[in-house]
Amino acid sequence: MGDLIFIFASACVINNFTLAYFLGLCPFFGVTGRLDTAFRLGLANIFVMTITSIAAWFLNTFVLPHAPYLRLITFIVVIASTVQFVEMVIKKLSPALFKALGIFLPLITTNCAILGLALFSTNRGYGFVQGMVYALGAGIGLTLALVIIAGLREENDLGSVPKLVRGVAMSFFIAGILSMAFMGFAGLFHGS
Amino acid sequence: MSPPANPKSSWDEFVKGLWRENPVFIAVLGLCPAMAVTNSLKNGLVMGAATMFVLVGSSLLVSLLRKVIPRAVRVPCYIIIIATFVTTVDFVLAALMPVAHKQLGAFISLIVVNCLILGRQEAFASKNTTPMALVDALGMSAGFTLALAMIGGVREILGSGSLLGLRLFGESFEPWAIMILPPGGFLSLGALLTLFAWFKERSEKRREREAV
Amino acid sequence: MAAAREPGSFRLVATLALTGLISGLLLVGVYLLTQPRILRNQAEALYAAIFRVLPGTVEIKTYVVRDNELVYFEAPEGRLPTEQAVFAGHREDGSLVGYAVPADGPGFMDTIKLIYGYDPSRRVIVGMQVLDSRETPGLGDKIITDPGFHQNFEALAIEPEIVAVKKGKKEQPNEVDCITGATISSEAVVGILNKSSHQWAPLLVSPEETSEVSQHVAPSQP
Numbered sequence: 001m002g003d004l005i006f007i008f009a010s011a012c013v014i015n016n017f018t019l020a021y022f023l024g025l026c027p028f029f030g031v032t033g034r035l036d037t038a039f040r041l042g043l044a045n046i047f048v049m050t051i052t053s054i055a056a057w058f059l060n061t062f063v064l065p066h067a068p069y070l071r072l073i074t075f076i077v078v079i080a081s082t083v084q085f086v087e088m089v090i091k092k093l094s095p096a097l098f099k100a101l102g103i104f105l106p107l108i109t110t111n112c113a114i115l116g117l118a119l120f121s122t123n124r125g126y127g128f129v130q131g132m133v134y135a136l137g138a139g140i141g142l143t144l145a146l147v148i149i150a151g152l153r154e155e156n157d158l159g160s161v162p163k164l165v166r167g168v169a170m171s172f173f174i175a176g177i178l179s180m181a182f183m184g185f186a187g188l189f190h191g192s
Numbered sequence: 193m194s195p196p197a198n199p200k201s202s203w204d205e206f207v208k209g210l211w212r213e214n215p216v217f218i219a220v221l222g223l224c225p226a227m228a229v230t231n232s233l234k235n236g237l238v239m240g241a242a243t244m245f246v247l248v249g250s251s252l253l254v255s256l257l258r259k260v261i262p263r264a265v266r267v268p269c270y271i272i273i274i275a276t277f278v279t280t281v282d283f284v285l286a287a288l289m290p291v292a293h294k295q296l297g298a299f300i301s302l303i304v305v306n307c308l309i310l311g312r313q314e315a316f317a318s319k320n321t322t323p324m325a326l327v328d329a330l331g332m333s334a335g336f337t338l339a340l341a342m343i344g345g346v347r348e349i350l351g352s353g354s355l356l357g358l359r360l361f362g363e364s365f366e367p368w369a370i371m372i373l374p375p376g377g378f379l380s381l382g383a384l385l386t387l388f389a390w391f392k393e394r395s396e397k398r399r400e401r402e403a404v
Numbered sequence: 405m406a407a408a409r410e411p412g413s414f415r416l417v418a419t420l421a422l423t424g425l426i427s428g429l430l431l432v433g434v435y436l437l438t439q440p441r442i443l444r445n446q447a448e449a450l451y452a453a454i455f456r457v458l459p460g461t462v463e464i465k466t467y468v469v470r471d472n473e474l475v476y477f478e479a480p481e482g483r484l485p486t487e488q489a490v491f492a493g494h495r496e497d498g499s500l501v502g503y504a505v506p507a508d509g510p511g512f513m514d515t516i517k518l519i520y521g522y523d524p525s526r527r528v529i530v531g532m533q534v535l536d537s538r539e540t541p542g543l544g545d546k547i548i549t550d551p552g553f554h555q556n557f558e559a560l561a562i563e564p565e566i567v568a569v570k571k572g573k574k575e576q577p578n579e580v581d582c583i584t585g586a587t588i589s590s591e592a593v594v595g596i597l598n599k600s601s602h603q604w605a606p607l608l609v610s611p612e613e614t615s616e617v618s619q620h621v622a623p624s625q626p
Contacts, residue, residue, distance in 0.1 A: 006510045015514055015538075020374045022228040026307070029223075069283070069431040072301055073275045073424075080268075110305045112224045119298035124515075164389050165382075168220055172382030179375040186540075187512050187588045261423075265416045269423045276427040280434045287441035290449065351541070369542045 004133045007126075011137030014186055017113050018145035019179040024113035027104050028149055029171050037100050038150035042143025044086055044101070046136065048108055049117050051082045053135035056118040057128050075118045076109075083109045113142055148178060202327045209331030216339035216381075217388045221308040226340060227377030229299050233356050236344025238292045239299065240337025242285065246277040246303050247336075248329040251317040255325035258318045270313045271304070278304040308336060343380050347371045443483055450484065450519075454491050454504040457521035457531030461493030461501050474607055490604065493521070502530055503608045507600035511592040514538040516547075520557065520597055524610035528577070529566075529597060532557035537589075544589035553590065556580045562601040568594040 017023045027041055055078040064071050087105050091098045098105070108114060117138050121131045152174055161170055215221045225243070230236040250273050254261075261269050282300045285293040293300070303309065312332055317325040348354060351371030353361045370376050455461055466477040468489050477485050493501040502523040508515050517536035520529050532554065539545045547553060560566060561578040568591045574581045582590035 010510075010514060022224045022374070022377060025223045029220075067432075069279055069435040070428065072279050072282075072304060073272060073427070076271060076275060076304065080271075110307060110310070112302050112305045115305050116298060116302055119301050123298055164393070165386055169382045169385040169389060172378050172385060176375045176378030176382060179378055180370070183373070183375070260419070262416055262419055265420050268420055272420075272423050272427050276430055279431055283434050283438040283442065287438040287445065290442075290445040367542060369540065372541055 004130065007130055008133050008137035009185075009188055011134050012141040012144070013182060014188060016141045016145060016179075016182050017116070017138045018142055019175065019182045021116065023116040024111055024142050024145075026107060026111060028146060028175070029168065030104070034100075035147060035150050035154070038146040039143065040097055041101055041104055042139070042146045044090070044105065045108060045111070045113065045142050046139030048079070048082050048086055048114055049135040049139040049142075050132065052079055052114055052118050053121060053131040054128075055082070056121060057126075057131050060122055071122070075115060079114050079118070080109050113138070145178070149174065202324070205324060205327045206331035206334075209328065209333070209335035210338060211335070213332075214335040214339055215308045215332055216336060216343075217385060219308075220385075221311065222306045222336060223381070224302060225299055225306065226343060227374075227381055229296050230340055230344035230347055230377060230380070231351065231372040232348045233341060233344040235292070235295055236340035237337065238285075238289070239296060239303075240333070240340045242281045242296075242300055243303055243306065243309070243336055244330070244333035245281050246274060247309050247312060247333045248326065249277040250274045250309060251312060251325045251329035252322060254313045254317040255320060255322040261318075266318065267310075267314075270310060270318075274309050274313070275304050308332065339384075342384060343377075346380050346384070347376050351376055447479075447484055450491075453519050453533045453535060454493060454521075456533050457504050457519055458493035458501040459521075459531060460495050462496050463494045464504075465492045465494065466490075467492060467503075469607065472607070490608065500525075500610065503604070505600055505604050505608075506535070507596050508536075509592060509596035509599065511537055512539055512544045512586075512588045516589075516592055516596060518593065518596060520600070522562075522601060522604065522608060524605070524608045526559075527562055527605065529557050529560040529562060529601065532593070532597065534593075539586070539589045544586045546583045546586045547589050547593055550583055553581070553583050560597075562598075562605065565602070566594050566598045 011017065015021065018025065018028050024045070027045075052075075056075060059071075059074055059078070064074070083106060086108075087098075090101070090105065117135055121134055126134055149171070153171075165173070209215065213219060216223070216226050222243075225239050229239045250270070253273050254270060257269075278301060281303070282293075285296075285300060312329060316328045320328070345355065348356075349360060350368045351373075353359060353365045353367045368376075371380065451464060454464055466479050466485065466489055467474045468477045468485050468487050469475070474490070477489060479485075489506075491504040493504060495501055502521045504519055504521050506517070506519045508517040510516075514537070516534060516539070518532060518534045520533075521531040522528075523530050534548045537545065537548065539547065556574070557580075559577060560580065561576075563578065565578065567576075567579050568582050568587075569579045571581050571584050573579075580590065580594050582594075
């Protein structure tokens with residue numbers, strides 16, 4: 001159990017997918033300053049990650065031992081299919097949200113965070129439960145990072161930023177400081 | 193028969209990827225590897241070389257098959273082609289450079305979702321002749337490698353006090369460890385982007401003065 | 405001007421299938437070409453570490469656990485078993501140096517993977533090497549670079565348990581001097597060693613103990 005808690009906390013805050021592993025940067029830098037859009041995009045990511053984790057475990061256990069060279073292709077196919085499915089569901093349930101998310105929804109497919117999750121999980125040899133906990137931690141961490149940067153961007157747009165740094169460069173400096181802040185979570189679980 | 197308007201020389205196509213349309217500093221693509229594996233110059237160079245292999249291979253193949261692949265399924269086909277090259281480079285690196293492979297880890301496989309690669313197929317390789325697609329791929333990947341080398345070089349010098357593993361400063365140099373940690377990636381890229389913005393502003397001002 | 409014919413769905417599926425097929429074939433080829441080398445690289449890296457943590461070893465034998473017992477694992481072409489394995493190191497004269505046991509656990513930044521050598525006859529750890537870690541460079545990563553820290557593991561008693569103490573305070577053979585400025589990373593290593601050694605010690609019997617046992621059993625047979 002302590003093992004699972006460590007996996008969750010590590011993926012969520014100590015080694016945050018965005019701020020420590022640089023995954024999921026496209027939505028991170030591109031998403032609007034609207035907090036609620038960022039939050040819902042995060043939720044979509046959590047959902048896709050969880051399904052991907054289950055599918056990856058299934059593939060790793062039953063299919064890929066016979067053809068390990070197909071790992072990358074099968075993972076991508078699974079992710080693309082899941083995202084298609086999520087797109088259809090959101091379009092049906094909430095057309096407004098679908099419009100608000102716009103291009104970012106299909107972009108979840110090329111979001112390195114999802115593929116990264118599947119690959120990291122495979123490399124660490126996580127089982128079914130560990131993989132799920134890892135996916136949840138990573139997804140929640142991603143959402144956390146998205147929400148924080150969206151909130152900061154709202155503040156930032158109103159403040160006075162030197163012209164040279166305005167735009168992308170400023171976002172990187174903010175992200176760097178956030179990354180440093182999150183490093184403070186290290187050592188949360190230590191000892192035996 | 194009219195000559196093609198504005199024929200671009202091969203050299204032009206190559207050089208644009210290096211500076212004017214540099215994938216990392218101008219188009220802001222491929223951020224993930226640009227920060228994740230640039231904690232040293234060597235890692236940046238290896239990632240750049242691996243990306244070059246994938247981009248050149250994919251562009252060649254996509255350009256060769258551009259009249260054969262139907263529009264409707266072009267993206268899945270491109271992705272399969274790219275994934276094949278990425279898996280290949282992953283295995284080859286694991287066999288020939290196991291230490292570098294371990295350092296780069298899953299980020300080699302993540303080349304497949306580097307927007308730069310798919311972007312070049314969609315924007316250029318599928319619409320141009322094979323020689324031109326090759327030149328474009330070489331230029332873009334050279335620019336990408338250049339960017340990674342710059343970031344990796346800065347981070348290694350400041351964060352480890354070395355370059356390519358060779359110690360640069362004396363014993364008393366206290367390395368700025370944060371540079372080889374994740375925040376260093378964000379800060380280095382931010383600083384370099386600012387530098388590029390400054391260059392751009394300077395050249396724009398100079399052009400304005402010359403126009404007057 | 406005739407408009408381009410919209411390709412039928414058969415053409416679409418066929419293109420995708422063909423691309424997938426050719427891709428698969430190419431990948432099989434690359435895989436078969438590179439796999440032997442990759443496996444050798446992995447085994448080499450591990451064996452190098454085993455030689456370091458079991459000083460004096462010239463021959464390595466691989467063992468896996470079946471039914472709570474150590475079973476010898478025949479390693480074809482230096483392949484490593486997929487299940488949890490330990491490695492026995494033998495000297496030139498055939499005597500046992502000890503067992504090399506891989507272990508891992510949470511460190512300061514992320515999981516620390518290490519391998520340590522355990523001598524069952526003296527019940528001490530004779531060597532430790534960190535295989536993988538993401539500790540802070542210049543601070544936590546001293547568990548890799550600090551030679552003073554490694555001296556702790558040359559004859560570390562595991563009974564009753566390994567204890568981490570402040571730097572310079574080591575008095576008992578079961579104590580480990582932590583690195584100043586890297587207390588948590590040092591304690592993490594101690595924690596991993598404690599848990600693993602106590603888990604494996606009952607299984608890793610020394611040859612003398614085994615021969616005592618078999619001597620004990622033999623006379624009862626008619």
